[in-house]
Amino acid sequence: MAASTPIPTIYLGAIVHSTSLTTLEICPNAAIGVDSSGMIAFIEKENVSTISDVQFLQNPQNQTTWSHARIITLHGHGFFFPGFIDTHNHAPQHPNTGLFGKTTLLDWLQTYTFPMEASFSDLARAKRIYQNFVGRTLSHGTTTCAYYATIHVPATNLLADICLQRGQRALVGRVCMDSELSPEDYRDASVSSSVADSVASIAYIRSIDEAGAIVRPIVTPRFAPSCTSECLRAMGAVAKRHQVFVQTHISENKSEVELVKTLFPLSRDYAHVYDSHGILGERTILAHAVHLTPQERATILARKAKISHCPASNTAITSGCCPVRSLLDEGHTIGLGTDVSGGFSPSILENVRQAIWVSRHLSLQTGKEADKLSTEEALYLATRGGAKVVGLEGKVGGFEVGMEWDAQMVKLGEVDEAEDRFESGPVDIFGWESWSEMVEKWVYSGDDRNTVAVWVRGRLVHRTGRFEGSGEV
Incomplete structure (x- = not known):
């Protein structure tokens, strides 16, 4: 697929990224706003379940720019991870x-x-x-x-x-x-x-x-x-x-x-x-x-x-x-x-x-x-x-304000009690796993079937049928 033109977008869901060589930050309920240049404009790392919870949007000065932003919500077991x-x-x-x-x-x-x-x-x-x-x-x-x-x-x-x-x-x-x-x-x-x-x-x-x-x-x-x-x-x-x-x-x-x-x-x-x-x-x-x-x-x-x-x-x-x-x-x-x-x-x-x-x-x-x-x-x-x-330190590789949105949406499979369903990929989530355990399951068992969407500088460059942001083509 050809890459799409970026527009202001707010991503809702869990985010996971490295903050140091030994530290992996996991935020289960976060929001990241990416502007039309593909740059991260704001991040809220706690207590965001819906768009109404985003404190950044409560400021009238921000509403003009972001009132028509696309909203992409990651449902179910999954997270946004750097590309x-x-x-x-x-x-x-x-x-x-x-x-x-x-x-x-x-x-x-x-x-x-x-x-x-x-x-x-x-x-x-x-x-x-x-x-x-x-x-x-x-x-x-x-x-x-x-x-x-x-x-x-x-x-x-x-x-x-x-x-x-x-x-x-x-x-x-x-x-x-x-x-x-x-x-x-x-x-x-x-x-x-x-x-x-x-x-x-x-x-x-x-x-x-x-x-x-x-x-x-x-x-x-x-x-x-x-x-x-x-x-x-x-x-x-x-x-x-x-x-x-x-x-x-x-x-x-x-x-x-x-x-x-x-x-x-x-x-x-x-x-x-x-x-x-x-x-x-x-x-x-x-x-x-x-x-x-x-x-x-x-x-x-x-x-x-x-x-x-x-x-x-x-x-x-x-x-x-x-x-x-x-x-x-x-x-x-x-x-x-x-x-x-x-x-x-x-x-x-x-x-x-x-x-x-x-x-x-x-x-x-x-x-x-x-x-x-x-x-x-x-x-x-x-x-x-x-x-x-590759000389891109501070620009990509993590999620911080001022960095560019190079990211992948990772979705993990939810075990259905009624039947065996494996089209969602090789990682089975039963619901009792902690967030760190879900990430480890992805690291040791995951593959490209779990990567349902990919962005570079805010542009959608890859998607699968499991990606729910249907407004992007």
């Missing part, structure tokens, strides 16, 4: 989701990834896949996504067009890869062509969204083994000159780390490769970071670079267990990534679960209880943590 932020996703790999098989990273790239991405020279094929995938991610409540595209400028620009049309916030990057380790039929012809194509895509994306309100360009050197030293240095310069974010991979698995040592013998470690080529900085997103040394962790922290934790992918391709809890303790900024198609699901909610499971497996290995992530911490990474990673 998810996916900090690492390979959009062209969507058709390969679930096909990692028995391969490890480097074999998987050659067997599945590069052939699929190379086929995006066919723009009709790219359109079919990208349209489907942007819709798919929105259906899972993902309101912001950092996308890797392919080396093709037209297909990369097409992905940006689709995100803008659908209303999904996105960082869209043309992939840069010029080394001999890349397939001969799928690599940049030269460093100069890589620079020219990257700049062309940056210029196009800025031409369709000059302010970067929805879609922004991002420089995307695939990872160190795919790029020559000259290409890495050039991409660092492009990012600095055009003031854009950079995304790449680091220390995903041990064989990759060893390969980087061979390819860049003058660098002391993987992080130093990026640092010495001008890639690391506060606008850098590093995916995976599973096998970082203490020195690398210190370098990344000093440069204020950000980390995208991709737990489902790290398990699927047997890359390892990223020590997220200790990275957080050191002060690293971390969000979650699906890493489709190394990851088997486009759902950040699934990766919330996987992040918790991975931390518990790590705890089993180390014997340290402190390695475990809590439910609250994982939800923070999926929202406010991700917002920090």
Whole structure:
């Protein structure tokens, strides 16, 4: 569906969001007013059952603006939750989701990834896949996504067009890869062509969204083994000159780390490769970071670079267990990534679960209880943590006056005593659960069937038949 034009709207119902890394605020009877720009104008967190209970509207000065506002009430068991932020996703790999098989990273790239991405020279094929995938991610409540595209400028620009049309916030990057380790039929012809194509895509994306309100360009050197030293240095310069974010991979698995040592013998470690080529900085997103040394962790922290934790992918391709809890303790900024198609699901909610499971497996290995992530911490990474990673801190990821309304309506199933009814999704609510227990049931059992509506900047960008705000189309 195309995104709707926002009008002043008041949302009534329970709201749930992270207020800190360890605190999840749950307000069962709340009201949030969102103005026509998509910004939260007021919040009342207690004792709101109907629109007549909203104290903000009792002020005559507010009645003029809000007297004709749309009212959306969340009935039954459910809540409004911030939109998810996916900090690492390979959009062209969507058709390969679930096909990692028995391969490890480097074999998987050659067997599945590069052939699929190379086929995006066919723009009709790219359109079919990208349209489907942007819709798919929105259906899972993902309101912001950092996308890797392919080396093709037209297909990369097409992905940006689709995100803008659908209303999904996105960082869209043309992939840069010029080394001999890349397939001969799928690599940049030269460093100069890589620079020219990257700049062309940056210029196009800025031409369709000059302010970067929805879609922004991002420089995307695939990872160190795919790029020559000259290409890495050039991409660092492009990012600095055009003031854009950079995304790449680091220390995903041990064989990759060893390969980087061979390819860049003058660098002391993987992080130093990026640092010495001008890639690391506060606008850098590093995916995976599973096998970082203490020195690398210190370098990344000093440069204020950000980390995208991709737990489902790290398990699927047997890359390892990223020590997220200790990275957080050191002060690293971390969000979650699906890493489709190394990851088997486009759902950040699934990766919330996987992040918790991975931390518990790590705890089993180390014997340290402190390695475990809590439910609250994982939800923070999926929202406010991700917002920090993609440069949207204070704008999205939570519900506060002045923030933009990037949100999902979550509805849970109510058990009917008369018959079994499962069309409302996999979460069964019996009525005796506390609010925190209902949220936990959603975290550990929920899926896209529970996400019945999604908004970005106040615009409805996804809905299902269970959404009762029928005035929005």
